[in-house]
Amino acid sequence: MKIKNTILMSACFLIYAWPLLAQQKGQWVPGQFGLNAGVIPDPGVTYANLALNYSSTQLNDSNGNSIPGINGTYSFWVDENIFYYVPNHKFLGGYFMPYIALSYANGELVANITGTSLGSGGGGAGFADMFVQPLNLGWHFGKRVDFNAGYAFTAPTGSYRAGASNNVGSGYWGNNITSGTTLYITKNQGATANFATDWEIHGQKTVASVPAGQTSKITPGQAFTDEWGIGQVLPLKKDFSQLAQLGLVGYDQWQVSSNGGTYLVAGIPVDASKVPYYSVHGIGVQANYILPAKNLVAFFKSYDEYSAKARPEGRTIAFGFSYTLKIPKAAKPAAKP
Numbered sequence: 001m002k003i004k005n006t007i008l009m010s011a012c013f014l015i016y017a018w019p020l021l022a023q024q025k026g027q028w029v030p031g032q033f034g035l036n037a038g039v040i041p042d043p044g045v046t047y048a049n050l051a052l053n054y055s056s057t058q059l060n061d062s063n064g065n066s067i068p069g070i071n072g073t074y075s076f077w078v079d080e081n082i083f084y085y086v087p088n089h090k091f092l093g094g095y096f097m098p099y100i101a102l103s104y105a106n107g108e109l110v111a112n113i114t115g116t117s118l119g120s121g122g123g124g125a126g127f128a129d130m131f132v133q134p135l136n137l138g139w140h141f142g143k144r145v146d147f148n149a150g151y152a153f154t155a156p157t158g159s160y161r162a163g164a165s166n167n168v169g170s171g172y173w174g175n176n177i178t179s180g181t182t183l184y185i186t187k188n189q190g191a192t193a194n195f196a197t198d199w200e201i202h203g204q205k206t207v208a209s210v211p212a213g214q215t216s217k218i219t220p221g222q223a224f225t226d227e228w229g230i231g232q233v234l235p236l237k238k239d240f241s242q243l244a245q246l247g248l249v250g251y252d253q254w255q256v257s258s259n260g261g262t263y264l265v266a267g268i269p270v271d272a273s274k275v276p277y278y279s280v281h282g283i284g285v286q287a288n289y290i291l292p293a294k295n296l297v298a299f300f301k302s303y304d305e306y307s308a309k310a311r312p313e314g315r316t317i318a319f320g321f322s323y324t325l326k327i328p329k330a331a332k333p334a335a336k337p
Contacts, residue, residue, distance in 0.1 A: 025278065026200050026223035026253060027129065027154045027174045029054065029078065031316040033196035034229035034249035034286045034301055038146040038182035040095050040138035041324055042295065043088035048322035050080045056305075056314025062276030064309045074312050076107030078128065080320075088327060094139035097148065101131040105158070105168045124166030128158040133178070144184050152176040162215045163208025172205035172220065192247075194229040209264035218261035218272045225253040229286060245288035249301060254279045278310040295324040 031052055055075035058066050084099040106125035136150030154176065158169025177199040185191040202220040209216060231247025259272035284303035290296075303316040 025311055026225065026255075027170050027202070028176065028198045028200055028223065028225050028253070029316075030225055030227060030251035030253050030280065030282065031301060031303055031318045033180065033194070033227040035192065035194055035231040035245055035247045035288060035299075036182055037194035037196035037227065037229065038138070038148055038180040040097060040140065040146055040148060041084050041086050041322075042326050043086045043095070044325050044327035046082075046084035046086070046099075046322060046324040048082040048084070048320065050082065050318055050320040052078045052080070052316065052318040054314060054316050056312035058313045060308045060311065060313050062310045064307055066313075074107075074314070076105060078103050078105045082322075092137060094137045094148075097136045097138050098150075099133050099136065103128040103130070107168070124159070124164075124168045126159055126168045128168050129170055130155045130157045131176075133176075136178075143187070143189065146182045146184075147180070149179045150177075152178060160205075162206045163212045170205070173203035175201040175203075177201075190233040192229075192231050194231070196227045198225045200224070204261070207263065210266065214264050214267075216262055216264050216269075218259055218263065221255045221259045221277065222257040223253060224256050225251065227251045231286065231288075233290075241291070241293060243288075243290040243292065245286075245290060247286050248283070249286045249303070250281070250283040251303065252279075252281045276310045278308075280305055280308040280311060280313070282306065282316060284316075295326060297322050 029052060031054075032050070053075065055073065057071065057073055059070050059074075061067050080101050080103045082099055082101045084097055086095055086097045104126070105128040131152060131154055133150050133152035136148060136152075138146065138148035140146055152175075154170070154174035156169050156172055158167070160167045160169035160171035162171070178197065180196040181194065183193045185193060200223040202222065204217050204219045206215050207218055208214075227250070229247050229249040231245050233243050233245045236242040236244055255277040258277075259275055261272045262269040263272055264270070282303040282305040284301060286299065286301040289298045298319075298321040300319040301317065305313045305315065307313070
């Protein structure tokens with residue numbers, strides 16, 4: 001389940017410290033995967049809904065320390081609708097599993113800067129950037145490993161205007177190379193280790209100068225995200241018609257290449273590559289409720305970030321469900337004579 005970071009930091013922080021002007025969180029918001037990262041949907045159509053909230057009251061510098069004198073709240077909600085289609089035949093020994101994610105986002109930023117008369121509030125709401133994965137293949141390697149890999153792109157369909165405080169789009173195209181792996185530790189596949197990755201390569205975007213009045217072009221640096229989880233399935237009924245899955249989950253995200261282009265600060269061009277790289281690390285828990293016969297899974301995840309550099313440090317929660325309409329439908333058991 002992929003999701004884009006559709007709400008960016010407001011320019012109110014930029015008045016305090018211009019280097020944050022170039023700071024770009026990745027389009028990929030961590031918290032998408034945890035348990036079952038490599039699991040391949042059954043042939044048919046799968047719909048998944050993921051609601052994600054990120055909230056923070058702390059902005060960190062490039063050393064991971066909270067910037068003194070800045071306080072407030074930064075938060076956003078994204079509701080994501082994901083549609084998978086898996087044909088009932090194999091390709092290159094695996095299953096073709098493209099999907100699209102359509103999202104609605106809203107966010108809020110209220111900031112105060114100690115020792116000044118400056119204060120700012122911002123936020124926006126609307127349909128966000130669209131995530132499309134036209135190439136995605138998944139394989140079952142025996143009964144021990146499920147693995148998938150693919151290419152996706154992020155289309156800047158969310159509204160964006162350079163310098164605005166109510167943007168819900170990132171303002172640039174993105175390319176994503178993804179993978180997901182689930183290792184079944186036990187023979188009954190109850191215990192799993194999971195790992196998902198996303199490599200982001202970004203296009204050019206237009207940004208406002210400080211103070212506002214002019215614009216310039218920059219290319220946000222590439223980013224790498226991994227998400228992991230270790231879980232165990234437990235039967236809630238003896239006939240295994242209801243299952244619970246509990247686990248420890250986490251994520252890590254790094255900027256891995258410098259920004260390109262220049263910013264205008266007080267009319268002076270500034271090399272965007274000089275801006276510090278960002279990173280973030282979080283850990284949490286996940287709980288799933290599974291109805292195998294109905295092809296239905298509900299989930300809840302909560303993460304606390306324990307380290308962040310050149311970006312906010314906060315908390316992520318995500319919850320939702322997925323349902324698969326199998327095509328063809330599973331055959332009914334034969335009637336007893």
